[in-house]
Amino acid sequence: MVAQAQEQELGKIALSEGARAPAPKSAMEQELLIEDASLDPAERRLNQLGYKQELRREMTLLKIMAISFSTMTLFTGITPLIGPSYAYFGPAATVWGWVIVTFFTWFIGFAMAEICSSFPTTGSLYFWAAHLAGPRWGPLSSWYCAWLEAIGLIAAIGTQAYAGAQALQNIILLASGTAKGGGYLAPRGVFLAMYVGFTLVWAVLNTFALNVIALIDIVSMWWQVIGGGLIVILLPLVAPKTQSASFVFTKLETFPSITGIDNRAYGFILSLLVSQYSLYGYDSAAHLTEETKGADINGPIAILSSIGLVSVFGWAYILALTFSIQDFTYLFDPSNETAGKYVPAQILYDAFHGRYHSSIGAILLLIIIWGSFFFGGLSITTSAARVVYALSRDGGIPYSRVWRVVHPTRKVPANAVWLCSALCILLGLPILKVDVVFTAITSVCTIGWVGGYAVPIFARMVIPEAQFHRGRFHLGPASRVVCLVSFLWICYTVAVFLLPTVYPIELKTFNYAPVALGALLAAITLWWIVDARKWFKGPVRNIDDFQNHKV
Numbered sequence: 001m002v003a004q005a006q007e008q009e010l011g012k013i014a015l016s017e018g019a020r021a022p023a024p025k026s027a028m029e030q031e032l033l034i035e036d037a038s039l040d041p042a043e044r045r046l047n048q049l050g051y052k053q054e055l056r057r058e059m060t061l062l063k064i065m066a067i068s069f070s071t072m073t074l075f076t077g078i079t080p081l082i083g084p085s086y087a088y089f090g091p092a093a094t095v096w097g098w099v100i101v102t103f104f105t106w107f108i109g110f111a112m113a114e115i116c117s118s119f120p121t122t123g124s125l126y127f128w129a130a131h132l133a134g135p136r137w138g139p140l141s142s143w144y145c146a147w148l149e150a151i152g153l154i155a156a157i158g159t160q161a162y163a164g165a166q167a168l169q170n171i172i173l174l175a176s177g178t179a180k181g182g183g184y185l186a187p188r189g190v191f192l193a194m195y196v197g198f199t200l201v202w203a204v205l206n207t208f209a210l211n212v213i214a215l216i217d218i219v220s221m222w223w224q225v226i227g228g229g230l231i232v233i234l235l236p237l238v239a240p241k242t243q244s245a246s247f248v249f250t251k252l253e254t255f256p257s258i259t260g261i262d263n264r265a266y267g268f269i270l271s272l273l274v275s276q277y278s279l280y281g282y283d284s285a286a287h288l289t290e291e292t293k294g295a296d297i298n299g300p301i302a303i304l305s306s307i308g309l310v311s312v313f314g315w316a317y318i319l320a321l322t323f324s325i326q327d328f329t330y331l332f333d334p335s336n337e338t339a340g341k342y343v344p345a346q347i348l349y350d351a352f353h354g355r356y357h358s359s360i361g362a363i364l365l366l367i368i369i370w371g372s373f374f375f376g377g378l379s380i381t382t383s384a385a386r387v388v389y390a391l392s393r394d395g396g397i398p399y400s401r402v403w404r405v406v407h408p409t410r411k412v413p414a415n416a417v418w419l420c421s422a423l424c425i426l427l428g429l430p431i432l433k434v435d436v437v438f439t440a441i442t443s444v445c446t447i448g449w450v451g452g453y454a455v456p457i458f459a460r461m462v463i464p465e466a467q468f469h470r471g472r473f474h475l476g477p478a479s480r481v482v483c484l485v486s487f488l489w490i491c492y493t494v495a496v497f498l499l500p501t502v503y504p505i506e507l508k509t510f511n512y513a514p515v516a517l518g519a520l521l522a523a524i525t526l527w528w529i530v531d532a533r534k535w536f537k538g539p540v541r542n543i544d545d546f547q548n549h550k551v
Contacts, residue, residue, distance in 0.1 A: 075224070075372040077278025078317055080163045080438060083343030084501070085274040087332065089267035090253040091243075091322045094274060098318055101275035102311040104489040108450075109282055109307045110475060111457050111486045113300035116286045117471025120295035125149045125283065125452045126391065130538030132459035132468075140528070142538040145455035146391045147524050151517075152448025153384035156281070157199060157424040158441045160377030162431075165194035166438075167370040170338055170345040174359045174366070178337035178349070185339060192431045198374065199428075202381040203421035207407075207414045213382060220375030227368035228313045232320040238361065239324040239351040248322045258332050260503030269496055276493050277442050278314060280450055282306045284383045300473040326350040344369070384420040389413035394539050396532075435508045436501070443497040443513030454490040457483050 085094040119128045126146035133141035169186045177183035186194065205213055236242050256262040261270070285302035324347055325331065334340040337349050337359075345366060352361035391397050392404035403416045427444075431437050460468070461483035475482055498517075502509040528536075 075228070075317070075369045076160065076163060076376045077274060077442075078314060078321075079344050079369055080166060080342075081274035081277060081442070082318065082321060083331065084259070085271045086328075086343065087255045087258040088261065088271040089264065090251045090255075090271075091247060091325070091328075092249055092251050093268050093271035095248060095315075095318055095322060097268075097272040098275045098311075098315050101272055101279055102307075102315070104485065105279045105307055105311070107482050107489065108453060108457070108486040109304055111460065111479075111483045112283055112286070112453065113303045113473055114471070114475050114479060115456055115460055116283075116299040116303060117296050117473035118469050120286075120299055120471075125286070125456055126387075127539050128456035129459055132456055132463050134463070134467075137459075139533070139536055139538045141455050141459060143396065143528055143532065143536055144524070145452050146387070146396055147520075148448045148455070149452035150384070150387050150391060150448075151520060152445050152450070152452055153380060153387055154420050154423050155427060155441050155445035155448060156380045157202070157377055157384060157420060158195075158427045159438070159445050160373050160380055161195045161198040161424065161428065162438050162441060164198050164370060164373035164377060165191055166342060167345075167366055167373055168194055170342045171363055171366045171370060173338065174345065174349060174363050178359065179339040180335070180337050188432050192428065195428045195431060196425050198377055199421050199424050202378045203417050205378060206381050206385060206417045207412065208410065213378060216375065217379055220372075220379070223368070223375065224372055225309070225313070227371070228317055231365055231368065232313075232316045235320045235324045235348070235351055235365070238355050239326065240354040241326065242323045243325055248319065255332075259501075270499070270501060273496065273501075275314075276496070277446050279307070279310065280446065280453075281380070283453065284379060297472045300471075321347050324351050326354060381417065381420060385413050385417040388416040388420055390539075392416065394536075396536055430512075434512075436511060439501055439511055440513045440516065443511060444516055446497050447494050447513065447517060450490050451494050454487055454494075457486050457490070461487060 082094060085097070115128050115132070119131065126142040126149060129145040130138040130142035132138075165186075169191060173179060173183045173185050175183075179185060205216075252264070252268075254262050254264060254267045259267075259270075261267050282303045285299050285306070321344060326347075327350070330336055330350075331343045331346050332340050336346055337353075338346045340346075345362065348362035348365050349359055353359055388397065388403055389406070392400040392402075394400075397403055403419055404413070405415050406412065407414045427441060428437065430440075434440075461480055465479075498511075498514045500511055502511075
């Protein structure tokens with residue numbers, strides 16, 4: 001009786017989705033169908049898609065929300081890039097740019113949440129691309145999507161390591177006497193050592209302490225919410241004076257003496273980069289769906305919740321910094337207390353030293369910001385390793401048999417973790433010679449990451465609706481419009497991150513992201529034409545699929 005009831009219920013579910021499930025081919029398959037109904041909904045969908053459960057499914061909604069929020073991080077993009085953004089077109093462009101970018105980010109978030117609900121797999125973006133693009137274009141779509149995603153995530157580890165080293169450098173500088181008072185400003189070699197050190201620590205934690213990482217990510221969420229709230233409230237109160245609303249919301253001005261750019265339209269476009277770089281990473285929840293309970297609904301909730309939290313707190317953080325500026329032109333003065341290299345640190349220093357004649361408060365708030373970078377890098381390393389593992393599982397990386405190994409007891413893709421870390425370290429080596437390494441890494445990161453979003457979103461937009469398997473979260477008739485807006489915004493974002501950010505263009509100021517990405521994409525394309533198209537078929541199932549399901 002119980003088995004019969006379960007079988008009837010399964011039939012109701014199939015009919016509600018508009019799919020007509022064929023009769024099982026054997027008694028064994030019928031038994032599997034009945035047992036399938038007792039599984040976690042996301043695990044059942046995973047089996048339908050042709051994958052068996054290998055990773056430990058123990059993540060809760062709170063944990064993946066914490067990881068997704070930590071990957072985006074409140075301070076990660078804003079802190080290192082707000083100074084250049086001010087210089088491109090003034091404070092008002094930075095403030096309103098966040099609102100503009102947030103508006104379009106919601107479109108991408110909703111589009112990805114719908115797809116995530118349908119495909120709760122750890123391969124996420126490239127898996128989505130393969131199935132949505134169909135048998136003809138699926139392999140090529142998943143090939144490019146997987147590599148874009150992997151490139152973006154590995155570069156993202158580098159952005160966190162660089163920004164974390166930058167924050168730590170300024171903590172040490174202010175604690176040792178400031179640039180004016182003989183404080184210690186780390187030379188390039190020491191800075192690179194910091195960068196490498198953070199990368200290695202994150203690799204070790206991701207190899208040996210997955211449960212600890214889940215706890216750390218929850219701490220990270222509260223660290224950023226409470227710490228961010230503290231900065232937003234405390235900084236304007238401490239500042240000896242605050243800027244007028246007119247300065248914050250209407251001052252639009254280029255500063256060619258700093259950037260070499262005097263064209264207002266070009267300056268406005270570049271001023272949005274801080275927001276475009278900060279408002280992504282919400283797909284991290286999708287990378288952990290094979291480890292999450294009820295991932296077909298919890299994944300979408302985590303994606304949208306992360307966007308909501310970061311968009312609100314991020315704007316509040318920008319406003320707090322902007323209102324607390326004491327002397328705008330002094331922020332960029334090479335002779336100031338932070339050597340003109342780190343605008344947020346100078347804002348904090350001016351506020352606390354101006355009020356209390358001490359830099360201790362500024363140092364404490366910088367530690368909060370530094371912690372955000374540390375937590376963000378840890379979470380991104382987790383996501384990057386999952387993408388590399390998933391791609392290796394499908395044979396899409398040289399020596400895949402090495403990188404797809406899962407540790408037998410800890411159940412983590414340890415080899416993939418260390419591959420990501422090694423590549424991240426190589427990406428940071430130009431620190432020894434080039435001044436715009438962070439600009440290049442952020443460009444590679446953003447283009448790769450959001451470029452990977454574009455492939456499944458475009459495929460979802462053009463696929464016949466009858467061929468799409470709706471998950472528990474779906475957009476209904478609004479889906480195509482949402483996907484169209486998302487795709488166009490992603491194309492614009494990719495284009496602007498290829499632009500020069502400093503003039504005149506010289507070796508030390510050259511944005512080498514177009515060269516790096518061009519070389520990588522050329523190599524990937526050549527590999528596909530010469531060899532990969534013959535054997536790479538996209539995601540490879542590891543269990544027999546005995547039903548015909550919509551994608």
